[in-house]
Amino acid sequence: MLLGLDPLLTPDLLHALASAGHGDRIAIVDANFPAAANARRLIRLPGADAAAGLRAILSVLPIDDFEPDPALVMEVVGDPAATPEAVTDFSRLLRGAGAVPPRAVxxxxxxxxxxxxxxxxxxxxRRLYGNILLTKGVVR
Known part of the structure; x- marks a missing residue:
């Protein structure tokens, strides 16, 4: 164990976050997302919801402030103006970390x-549309 780290930050997750460079993207995805079929590096947090994963990751990962949309979420199919509950949670967490709200694609x-x-x-x-992509920034 290490002091001061969220317990969701497993050794594999910390290694991936530390190994990523400025501009690299980290996807946090829900249980419905075809993660194994779409991941170059797959890290599993099966007992955690996406907001808890995002909160843990934001505690150590700087979000890019050079580009206008460093956080992206998935549009609701058939209703692109809708804001799912999970995305509302993501927006709140990003604001708390000093980052801009996510843009839907x-x-x-x-x-x-x-x-x-x-x-x-x-x-x-388990909530639908609980997916977010983060672009890693720099530590000043």
Missing amino acids: PRHDFYALAREAFAVVATGE
């Missing part, structure tokens, strides 16, 4: 971006 665009992500963190999130 179409489902298949999100899948394509997740396939290119440095790592995919598969959570046990």
Whole structure:
């Protein structure tokens, strides 16, 4: 055990977050997301919801402030203006970390971006649309 770290920050997750460079993306995905089929590096947090995973990751990961949309979520299919409950939670957590709220992208665009992500963190999130992509920033 280490002092001061969220217990969701497993050794595999910490290694991935530390190994990622500025501009690399980390996907945090829900239980419905085809993570194994879309991940270059897959880290599982099966007992955690996506908001808890995001909270833990934001405690150690700087969010990019060079680009306008460092956080992306998946649009609701058939209702792109809708804001799912999980996305409301993500927005609150990002604001608390001093980052901008996420921008929604179409489902298949999100899948394509997740396939290119440095790592995919598969959570046990059961709420629909509990998926977010983060772009790593720099430590000043």
